[in-house]
Structures are given as structure tokens and as C-alpha cells.
Amino acid sequence: MRYEEAVEYILDIPKFTKKNEPSHTRQFLRCLGDPQEKFKVLHVAGTNGKGSVCAYLNAMLLSEGRTVGLFVSPHLVKMNERIVINGEMITDESFLDIFQFVLEKVKGMEAKGLPHPTFFEFLFGMAVTAFARAGVEYAVLETGLGGRLDATNTVEKPLVTAITSIGLDHMAFLGDTVGQIAFEKAGIIKPEIPVFYADTQEESNRVIEQRAADLGAPCKKIGKDAYEILGIRDKHIAFSCVNAYYGDTTWSLNNIGAYQPGNAMLALEIMRYVLKENSHPKLWRQALRDLKWEGRMEEILPDVYVDGAHNVSAVEGFLRSVPQGEENIILFSAVSDKDYEEMIACLCRNLNTAFYVITLIEDKRAAGMEELQRIFEKHTTKPVIVKESLKEAFSYVLQNQEGRKIYCLGSLYLTGMIKELTSSSK
Template identity: 60%
Template sequence: MKYEDIVTYISDIPKFTKKNNPDHTKRFLELLGSPQENRKILHVAGTNGKGSVCVYLEAMLRAEGQTTGLFISPHLVKMNERIIVNGQQISDEQFIDAFEDTMDAVRRLETEGFSHPTFFEFLFGMAMRTFAKADVSCIVLETGLGGRLDATNVCEHPVLTLIASIGLDHTEYLGTTLEQIAWEKAGIIKPGVPCLYSEGEKESNQVIEKRAESLQSPCRKIAKSAFEILEIKDKHIAFSCVSDYYEDTIWTLDNIGVYQPANAMLALEGMRCLAGEQVDTGRLHVWRDALAAVHWEGRMEEILPRFYVDGAHNVNAVRGFADSVPDGGAQSVILFSAVQDKNYEEMISCLCENVQADEYIVTTIADKRRTKAQELGDVFCRYTDKPVSVKEALPEAFHYARKIQGERTVYCLGSLYLTGMLKALVEESQEDSYA
């Protein structure tokens, strides 16, 4: 099959459907040659920030000389983005090769009476097969949804588990309270395996610690006070760590999101846990340089001059976005869209209350779960007296935002699908300008 046909095949597998049970996924991996065996696996869950934690961990491990595999989701523009080997997304040729191996396993799986893997499970199998072929020494896995029943959780012997910020999201699948969601996320904790988590609300903290205690897993909370933001300047954020372990090192991230130091801190503490003893200054500098070089797409990312995309797609993430916008959002324009299964009214309320934008633009994204722009526009009008422009087609919304931007800053958020589609639009427009 050609690459385009393969992407179409995978895209047609239902994304949000009933997961197969762990025994199904275990057998699937067995038919792929048990690629999870004999490798150091770091497993990361959380509502917000888990992708960032994964990227930071992978960068520091690779800087130390480890060979690495990184599995993340979702992709923004191209499906290959989900499978990273030694810092590089796999080529189309590698993608085709992984697909063919995975399809062979799926055919054998089905002859044994098992069902076809879901969208996420299929890509997880492709990733693990790719990592085994590349013979990487370390694998960083981001859970897809939840943790306890996630396909990635069949890797039973990680060296470390990490849980990033927990909030209310995917409540139709994971539960409607912080306790219920934390229980699902804490499902990645394994007996005797160290677990680190970012401090959240008391309800979620207690669930994680109780789960770890029951499994005799060494568990440590990374407090919100573990770091101090020093400055946000020139599209970078600098912070220091409170612990003497990190000496007087100043850490810099290529991002202005005030929520990112907490993610980097969790990753740093993960590296500290793996290192065991006190590390020397040279090793700290290796970690520092690795973090500074990370460019994490779709998270307060400037894709055109003063034109930012951010993947904030739930209330907690919108709060983090609002805290990150300079000057409270004065002299700014917001472009927004969301999917139906998100609490977009509360997201919009939070946005209007905390960001003083001059104008809001709403649009519809090309996805089955889309919310129509007019519906979003009506909600905005209930929470702001600023102009609200409804543009049904995303290209129209994008060009309108560029037209009215002037000296102002445009921020686009509400959905990672929106982020990916805008990045694709920008890439297409740049390619056309060179044609």
C-alpha cells in the first residue's frame, strides 16, 4: 500500500470507541514480537501537560547518550509525528514498514478470534514495533486516554511512572470528579515502581498516594513551590529549582506558557529519580541544554509573527493559557473552536473573564465532533460585549484574523485539531508563496 492509502486506512479506524481489554493488547504485542521486553520504559499520564513531560524526558535521556523511542498523541499535521526515534519523527518509508508488520499481526489476531485494534491501539502497536526494530534503549510512552485501561498500560515493567496535572476532561469516559479521574490516571502505577506526580487538588493527590501505597510504590509529590519563574522574555521562560540538588542552575524553555515549568520540573525529577545519587554540574548542564533546545509544537507556539497557537482544550488548560498571555491579553484577538464533547461554555466563560481581547473569532473545524461556529458565537455573546465574528470555514477565519491583526497579537485555542489545521494552513500558504 502507498503511504496515503495507509493513512486513510488508519484514519478510518474509529478513534473514540470501546477499548479492547488488556489481554487483547497483550496478545497483539506478542504477535508483534513482544517489543516492550528488555527496554527501559517511562510511562506518563495526566490530563494536561503529559505530552510536554514526555518530550522533556526524551530530550534529556537522548542528551545523556541513550537511544530513545517516544510515542505521543495526537498528531497535529502528520500521523508520523506520533512515533519518534532518537528525536526524529519516522519517515514515510519507516511508517509503511511499521504498518505492514502491524497488519500482519492484526490478521493473525483476527484469525484467533480477537477484534481489530482501535485507532490508538493500532498506532501504539506500530510505535512499539518501530522501537524494537530501531533497538532503542529507552521508551517514553504517553497514555492516550486515562491510564488504567489504556493500551500503553500493558507494559507491565516500567522503570518509572509519572502523572502530570489532573483536571476534568473526557468526563464521559473517565468520570465526573477529580477523584474518579485521578483513579484512572493512577492505574499506571506498578508494584514497587517509583511514581512521581505534579501537585494538584487535595482530592486527586490523595487518590494517587493511596494507590501508590497499596502497591508499595515509592511515591513523591512534586510541589507547586518546587520551582520559581524568574522571567519571561524574548519568547522564553526562565526558572530556578528550589532544591539544592540542582545547585544554582537557571533553566530556560523555548515557550512562554507559565504552565510549562511545572511539566519540566516533573521531567527533571524523573531524571533525578533515575540518576539516583547526586549528579555533578556537568550532568545538570546536559539536562539544562537539552531542555532549552526543546521546541514543543502547538503549545504557545508562534507560527507567524505575533500569531500563536495553543492546544488548550479543557478548562484547566484555558486557565493556564490565560495566565500565560502577556498584559492580560490587551491588544489581542482570540480565534477559537472546540469539539462537542468538551465543556466549551465553561472554557469560553473562563476565557472572556481572564483575557481582555479586543475581538473574538469563532470557527468550525473539519471533524465529526465539531461544534458549529454559530453555536460557539452565541455562547461568546453571553460572556463578552466585545465583537464576536462568526466564520464557518477555518480558512476564512484564518484569513480574517490575519486581515484585522494589525499590530495586535492573535491567539488560537480551544482544540488541538484547530492547532493542527492552522499549522497546515500556514505551511500550505508558505509553500504556495515559493511556488
């Protein structure tokens, strides 16, 4: 079997399986030899920012000379991005080798009448198998859609759990209130295992704290007053920490997202707990400054940014990051199960935009361009241009840039497609 065939098989999984209960994932892991028990797990859930927090934790652990596995989703361009060992994306050869091992175990499960793992379960099984084989000391795991019923939540005794900001997303699966969604995310909290969470709003805070109290889990809230944003310079956002532990030091992130210092602060506090007296914050400072987390207010060409904002709260975070008063250009697309009307309304209300360009993403859930155009024209009097081909849409915004900043957002699928387009043209 070739690598490309392995990827195709995994992509085809949703066509012949359905969501499985956590008990199924546990059976699956047992068939793999319980690889998830061979390292210390840092488990991260949340609506927005969980990938960034995972990336920051990974970078800081590596700076301390620790061996680390990182499991994140979705991937932007290549499936291997989901499985990272000691800072390196898994190779095609290793991917194929682990895939074949996992597939053999899955066929054995099916022979016993057990369901096939889901797309996410299969990749999670591959990731923890890869980490166990590599002998990593730590694994940083990002949940998929929720938390309580997530495949990653079958790790019974993580070292620590973390919950990033909570917002309205995946409401068809997680509930239509912030409290209901927080309940699903808080499902990763384990008895007596410390949980760190980002202060979002009273409703979600209350749910998380109650769940922690019920389970006797030490709970620490990372409030917005824990840090102060100092400004943006040389494409880096600078912030200071209020806690004396970090000293009178300016921290810097290789990003201009106003939402990222909060994510970094959450990761810093987790690191303090994980390494305790063996920690070296000076190393963390350099690691955070050097880390480039793709797809989050990432400058891919001069004054051209991609941002993975794909729900209302993420768009609000994006808006806090855009310089006010400057005229810009927006390239937008979305999937149909998001609240794209409110996302569009937020953009139109709060940005000084010369024109909007709508395109189509390559996904069966893609929102229709005519529908997106109708909503944009409902909320703005600025020109709304429709280009079915992403290549044509991206060429159009570049040709009409005229000194303005271009922001591409609305879906991580769009971000991945643009990154693939720009990398293939280099």
C-alpha cells in the same frame, strides 16, 4: 501498498471496531513478539502537560547520548509525529514497513476470532515494534485518553511512572469528579515502581498517594514550591529550582507558557531518578532551552500563537501565560464533547479581547459554530465573528491584527489545522 493507503486504513479503524480490554492488547503484543519488553519504559499519564513532560524527558535523555523512542498523541499534522526515534519522526518508508508487519499479525488474530485492535492500539503496536527494531534503550510513552485501561498500560514493568496535572476532561469516559479522573490516571502505577506526580489539588493528590501506598510504590510529589518563575525574555520563560541539586542556575524553556516550568520540573525529577549518579544536569539545561514543543504557546508568526488548550484547566493555564492588560484577538474552535461553555466563560472573564473569531474544525465531533457564537455572546459584549472556513478565519485575524497578539486555541485539531495551513503557505 502506498504510505497514504496505510494512513487511510488506520484512520478508518474507528468505523469497524470498539474499545478493547487490556487483555486484548496483551494478546496483540504477544502476536507482535512482545516488543514492549525490549527497552526501559518511562510511562506518563495526566490530563494536561503529559505530552510536554514526555518531550522534555526525550530531549534530556538524548542530551545524555541515550537512544530513545517517543510515543505521543495526538498528532498535529502528520501521523508519523506519534512515533519518534532518537529525535527523528519515523519516515514514510519505515511507517509503511511497520504498518504492513503489524497488519499481517492483525489478520492472523482476526482469523482466530480475535477483535481488530483499536486505532490507538494499532498505533501503539506500531510504535513499540519500531522502537524494538531500532534497539532503543529507553521508550517514553504517553497514555491516550486515561491510564488504567489504556493500551500503553499493558507495559507491566516500566522503569518509572509519572502523572501530570489532573483536571476535568473526557468526563463521559473517566468520571465527573477530579477524584474519579485521578483514579483512572493513577491506574498506571505499578507495584514497587516509583511514581512522580504533579501537585494539582488535594482530592487528586490523595487518590494518587493512596494508590501508590496500596501498591508499595515510592511516591514523590512535585509541588508548586519546587520552582520559581523568573520571567519571560526573548520568547523564553526562565525559572529556578529550589532543590540544591540543580545549583544556583537559571533554567530556560523555549516557550512562554506559565504552565511549562511545572512540567519541566516533573521531568527533571524523573531524570534524577532514572540516571542517578550518571546524570549531567548541565546537558539537560541546554536540551530544555533548545527544545521547541509544537502547539503549546507556540509562536507560528510574529505575535501569533497557537495553544492546544482544550479543556477548562488547560484554558486556565493558558490565561496565566497571557500578559495582562494587553488587548488581544482570540481565534477559537472546540469539539462537542468538551466543556466549551466554561472554557469560553473563562476567556471572556479574564482577557482584554478586541474581538473573537469562531471557526469550524475538520472533525465529526466539531462543536457547531452557531452554538459557540451563542455562548460567546452570552459572556461578552465584544464582537463575535463567525467564519466557517479556517483559511478565511485566519486571514481575517491577520488582516485585523493591528499590533495586537493573536491567540488560537480550543482544540488540538485547530492547532494542527493552523500549523498545516501556515506551513503550506510558506
